[in-house]
Amino acid sequence: MRRVFSLWDSTVGKKIMMATTGVILIGFVVGHMIGNLKVYQGADAFNHYAEGLRTVGEPFFGSGQLLWIIRIVLLAAVGIHILAAVQLVMRSRKARAIGYRKYEGDMVFSYASRTMTWGGLIILGFVVYHLMHLTFGNAHPDFVHGNAYHNFVTGFQSWPVSIAYILTMIPLGFHLYHGFWSMLQTFGATNPKMNHVRRPIAAALAGVVVLGNISFPVAVLAGLVGY
Amino acid sequence: MELNSRIPAGPVDEKWSRHRFEMKLVNPANKRKHKVIVVGSGLAGAAASATMAELGYDVDCFCFQDSPRRAHSIAAQGGINAAKNYQADGDSVQRLFYDTVKGGDFRAREANVHRLAEISLNIIDQCVAQGVPFAREYGGNLANRSFGGAQVSRTFYARGQTGQQLLLGAYQALEKEVRSGKVRMHTRHEMLDLVLIDGRARGIVTRDLMNGAIESWAADAVVLATGGYSNVFFLSTNAKGCNVTAIWRAHRRGAGFANPCFTQIHPTCIPPSGDYQSKLTLMSESLRNDGRIWVPVKQGDTRPPKDIPEAERDYYLERHYPSFGNLAPRDIASRRAKEAVDEGRGVGPSGVGVYLDFRDSIGRLGRDVIAERYGNLFDMYANITGENPYEVPMRIYPAPHYTMGGLWVDYNLMSTVPGLHVAGEANFSDHGANRLGASALMQGLADGYFILPLTIGDYIARMKPDDVDTSHPAFADVEREVREQAERLLSINGSRTVNDFHRELGALMWEYCGMARSEEGLRTALRKIPELREQFWRDVRVPGGAATLNQSLEHAGRVADFLEFAELMCYDALDRDESCGGHFRVEHETAEGEARRDDERFAHASVWEFTGVGNTPKKHREELTFESVQLAQRSYK
Amino acid sequence: MKLKLHVWRQNGPGNEGRFEDYVAENVSEHMSFLEMLDVVNEQLIARGDEPIAFDHDCREGICGSCGFMINGEPHGPLPSTTVCQLHMRNYRDGDELWIEPWRATAFPVIRDLIVDRSPLDRIVQAGGYISVRTGSAPEANNIAVPKANADLAMDAAECIACGACVAACPNASAMLFTGAKVTHLGALPQGQPERYTRVVEMVTMHDDEGFGHCTNHGACQTACPKNIKVDYIGRLNADLRKAKFRHPAG
Numbered sequence A: 001m002r003r004v005f006s007l008w009d010s011t012v013g014k015k016i017m018m019a020t021t022g023v024i025l026i027g028f029v030v031g032h033m034i035g036n037l038k039v040y041q042g043a044d045a046f047n048h049y050a051e052g053l054r055t056v057g058e059p060f061f062g063s064g065q066l067l068w069i070i071r072i073v074l075l076a077a078v079g080i081h082i083l084a085a086v087q088l089v090m091r092s093r094k095a096r097a098i099g100y101r102k103y104e105g106d107m108v109f110s111y112a113s114r115t116m117t118w119g120g121l122i123i124l125g126f127v128v129y130h131l132m133h134l135t136f137g138n139a140h141p142d143f144v145h146g147n148a149y150h151n152f153v154t155g156f157q158s159w160p161v162s163i164a165y166i167l168t169m170i171p172l173g174f175h176l177y178h179g180f181w182s183m184l185q186t187f188g189a190t191n192p193k194m195n196h197v198r199r200p201i202a203a204a205l206a207g208v209v210v211l212g213n214i215s216f217p218v219a220v221l222a223g224l225v226g227y
Numbered sequence B: 001m002e003l004n005s006r007i008p009a010g011p012v013d014e015k016w017s018r019h020r021f022e023m024k025l026v027n028p029a030n031k032r033k034h035k036v037i038v039v040g041s042g043l044a045g046a047a048a049s050a051t052m053a054e055l056g057y058d059v060d061c062f063c064f065q066d067s068p069r070r071a072h073s074i075a076a077q078g079g080i081n082a083a084k085n086y087q088a089d090g091d092s093v094q095r096l097f098y099d100t101v102k103g104g105d106f107r108a109r110e111a112n113v114h115r116l117a118e119i120s121l122n123i124i125d126q127c128v129a130q131g132v133p134f135a136r137e138y139g140g141n142l143a144n145r146s147f148g149g150a151q152v153s154r155t156f157y158a159r160g161q162t163g164q165q166l167l168l169g170a171y172q173a174l175e176k177e178v179r180s181g182k183v184r185m186h187t188r189h190e191m192l193d194l195v196l197i198d199g200r201a202r203g204i205v206t207r208d209l210m211n212g213a214i215e216s217w218a219a220d221a222v223v224l225a226t227g228g229y230s231n232v233f234f235l236s237t238n239a240k241g242c243n244v245t246a247i248w249r250a251h252r253r254g255a256g257f258a259n260p261c262f263t264q265i266h267p268t269c270i271p272p273s274g275d276y277q278s279k280l281t282l283m284s285e286s287l288r289n290d291g292r293i294w295v296p297v298k299q300g301d302t303r304p305p306k307d308i309p310e311a312e313r314d315y316y317l318e319r320h321y322p323s324f325g326n327l328a329p330r331d332i333a334s335r336r337a338k339e340a341v342d343e344g345r346g347v348g349p350s351g352v353g354v355y356l357d358f359r360d361s362i363g364r365l366g367r368d369v370i371a372e373r374y375g376n377l378f379d380m381y382a383n384i385t386g387e388n389p390y391e392v393p394m395r396i397y398p399a400p401h402y403t404m405g406g407l408w409v410d411y412n413l414m415s416t417v418p419g420l421h422v423a424g425e426a427n428f429s430d431h432g433a434n435r436l437g438a439s440a441l442m443q444g445l446a447d448g449y450f451i452l453p454l455t456i457g458d459y460i461a462r463m464k465p466d467d468v469d470t471s472h473p474a475f476a477d478v479e480r481e482v483r484e485q486a487e488r489l490l491s492i493n494g495s496r497t498v499n500d501f502h503r504e505l506g507a508l509m510w511e512y513c514g515m516a517r518s519e520e521g522l523r524t525a526l527r528k529i530p531e532l533r534e535q536f537w538r539d540v541r542v543p544g545g546a547a548t549l550n551q552s553l554e555h556a557g558r559v560a561d562f563l564e565f566a567e568l569m570c571y572d573a574l575d576r577d578e579s580c581g582g583h584f585r586v587e588h589e590t591a592e593g594e595a596r597r598d599d600e601r602f603a604h605a606s607v608w609e610f611t612g613v614g615n616t617p618k619k620h621r622e623e624l625t626f627e628s629v630q631l632a633q634r635s636y637k
Numbered sequence C: 001m002k003l004k005l006h007v008w009r010q011n012g013p014g015n016e017g018r019f020e021d022y023v024a025e026n027v028s029e030h031m032s033f034l035e036m037l038d039v040v041n042e043q044l045i046a047r048g049d050e051p052i053a054f055d056h057d058c059r060e061g062i063c064g065s066c067g068f069m070i071n072g073e074p075h076g077p078l079p080s081t082t083v084c085q086l087h088m089r090n091y092r093d094g095d096e097l098w099i100e101p102w103r104a105t106a107f108p109v110i111r112d113l114i115v116d117r118s119p120l121d122r123i124v125q126a127g128g129y130i131s132v133r134t135g136s137a138p139e140a141n142n143i144a145v146p147k148a149n150a151d152l153a154m155d156a157a158e159c160i161a162c163g164a165c166v167a168a169c170p171n172a173s174a175m176l177f178t179g180a181k182v183t184h185l186g187a188l189p190q191g192q193p194e195r196y197t198r199v200v201e202m203v204t205m206h207d208d209e210g211f212g213h214c215t216n217h218g219a220c221q222t223a224c225p226k227n228i229k230v231d232y233i234g235r236l237n238a239d240l241r242k243a244k245f246r247h248p249a250g
């Protein structure tokens, strides 16, 4: 534990923490997307899957217990990820207190890397909305507890909601793309033989997640998923 | 002025080990009580500071750049010699010794050169251990190349950045000692004078270049490792900041200046392109391995090179020196280029330059091979000139590059002022009248790592302890003089810039005391320099104040010293009525147009004593005796 | 050609600075950028003004003294080129140039275009060396170094500490500089004994000096005149992680 705390002391250490929590979050995002593909198998399969999440780990864990543990881990990961990000952003503001009259530094590398902060904030806002929308239901006009399929379909039948979901997938994609690549860099996974594939892999990962997620509202609106 | 070279007795190959045994040692517990000032953080200065700190001395190190890592040594490209004989091609300490004495045209001290050759072995070990990334063979062993006309491969190199890597090694060792508190590094500090107390060097006065503060520093011994003075020519391959100030000020305080006229001109530099030219860039000499040097046969031939037929090209080096051809030694190649230009056969827009043509080697070896060998040099050339050397021949011209002369030192590297030690290019060194390629780095590191830290102990051990510090009135006096000089420079407010004067002085020196010198020319220079100096002090304009960062003021102080020093250089060149190494007097050439030495009259180092600005300096001589090497005339026919 | 210059002028560390406008006339395409400024300076002095202060020494692209922003790019627009090696043929008649010092809290402006880069020396002091007492080194060829390692070490060692990486980085981070030294020494067998303490000490000093963190943006690599790669930052990161978990020195 002392080592973990001492990691927190340096900028590089903080980045390692960000990368570690990032891996957890990437894992979640990917799993979430794959799980949701069940929606294409119909209401029963999807509801069964949603219910199954609660009973995961039984009988070793009680109903919902493992899910809670996962939630806590995710929440902690999000917390650490954000805390490190905030501290680092403040630090970099301080590191260049006086800015340039003219600055081309932003133009040189990827759009993704310079939108990490903004993208992160948008994603954070989206996550809150998404939880209220499809998990807790308070932002859902027709929420039925226990019927995830119903909530899913009726939720996405609203054009504005679907468009909002689709649009936020763009910053998510960039965030994943740069985040994944950056994670490899931060872990120092810079084997020269692998270098040229690092970016393509990051792009593929981001692409798959984004396309998968976008397919849900699109499918609902197109009537492929419904009753 | 007494010249006691303190050469140890005994056979030349035993002198150094014998001397090391005979030197007095400072009690280790007392070392930290002894302060040493090192001015300069190039190879010599950084190595000396780091090593003396390791030994326990309390060191203050100074440089005028913003970091010790930027000393001019960083720019050395080619490599460093050492008699390791890794290539098993017959090299040995004895051969390196012999080559260096001969290469220096028999104007160096045998004992010093032998020591240098011995120490060359340790230098490589030391640098490798520090992590200097020398070139390696596939087997993992160190690689070598042959350099500067040597017949063995003894040059170690780190791509084209050997100086950089060696300096970074020394710099890192220095910074380690800074961290440990044993060295205080004073960057952006320029030494402006030396302070003597009871005839001994006891400190220096500096200007803090950030805020103009004039400060005093006291020590038991002072080391100058401030590099060479090629910038007396204004245009040279040296960094812009290189100057003569530290050693000139020491000379004014009594240190003998040896062989100031021994300067080296490098044959392969990119010619100046206009009157705004601020420095000249060296192109590695290795280019001469595959390039052919020529000028048009006809005078004033302005046709593009490709339109000049073979019969109308004069490959003058190949013509004059059939066996060495384009690889003739630096001084010969340089002089022949000047000759061609003086005849009106120079090339390029300014007519100052000769062709270095790769057409034939590209034809023979293919463009790829040439690109592999010289790709980065070709790129550099293209970047600077805007011409593509694969298509159009390069244009090159000689430029001042290195100065063999410097403050006279004895075998312990101590000048004629007790306590004042001089290392690296700043001393009159081991290169005699001409330095071989890749030997300056070797000498700087030998002085800094292996000689000075020991010999300075011998001096300190013999000192009577006292409590001199900067409260001694001598410091206040020198500080006042330094302040007055700055104020004087700032108050003239004339009409010409410092750069303008420097440029004029440089042109004058290049004309009369450059590659070829004549009695008449030198007398002209000796008339013109005092005039220019007088004009400078009447008409220079130095803007700004004394209490801020003021680059014009820095430059003005340096040019003021060059204006005094230049005269000494010409006196020495006039006095040395022979040709040897880099010093070529037109009156003394062989029938083939080569340098003719006069060993009867000039087998000595000329050591000059300062007698006041504008006065004729007083000459002393250190006779050179050659016991191990036979005096012989050089021939490259 | 004729150029319009907006140059940052500042009298001293604490002072307010401002942009001044100058016109550079009769600029030859063969001039280097610094020679162009020399000419402007000569004119400034002639008319009684103070010249523009900028650091420079070797003018060969190796000492690392020179460097400032030209139109928002460190060392100007040419890749792998310091400003002393940048030639005016890269500009056109009538161009307008904004010339600014490096901007980083760790690099306070001393005057005009000159900044204080001493934090880079202190990062080296913290551990950027291999400890070896002079004269105690073993015979050089006793330790063979695979050519690949020697080449990697050399690639990383080419850094000239000009500070362009810091200037370019949106976070004003000096990680490229630090990573290059960690990589150089870590690639060699001689550098192993101090490898893990070195990285911790250097990173700590880097942070203490007030540099920002690396967001893997890559602007440093684009700006670097010596082609130092962001991969070296990855190596530094890996070494730091190992230092903390596998080789903690306490």
Ligand SMILES: Cc1cc2nc3c(=O)[nH]c(=O)nc-3n(C[C@H](O)[C@H](O)[C@H](O)COP(=O)(O)OP(=O)(O)OC[C@H]3O[C@@H](n4cnc5c(N)ncnc54)[C@H](O)[C@@H]3O)c2cc1C
Pocket: B039, B040, B041, B042, B043, B044, B045, B062, B063, B064, B065, B068, B070, B071, B072, B073, B074, B075, B076, B077, B078, B079, B080, B162, B163, B189, B190, B191, B192, B225, B226, B227, B228, B237, B238, B239, B242, B243, B245, B246, B282, B401, B402, B423, B424, B425, B426, B437, B438, B439, B440, B441, B442, B444
């Ligand atoms: C382009 C070029 C290429 C070269 N290539 C080679 C090569 O391949 N092989 C080789 O052997 N040699 C080469 N040389 C020669 C060699 O680089 C130098 O002779 C050598 O580096 C000089 O080292 P030094 O330590 O004596 O002085 P420098 O490295 O010049 O250091 C001088 C130091 O003194 C300081 N200083 C000077 N004056 C003052 C003052 N008044 N106050 C305070 N500080 C002061 C400076 O700040 C600097 O730190 C080359 C030279 C040039 C110009």
Ligand code: FES
Pocket: C055, C056, C057, C058, C059, C060, C061, C062, C063, C064, C065, C066, C067, C082, C083, C084, C085
């Ligand atoms: S002046 Fe040395 S790198 Fe530009």
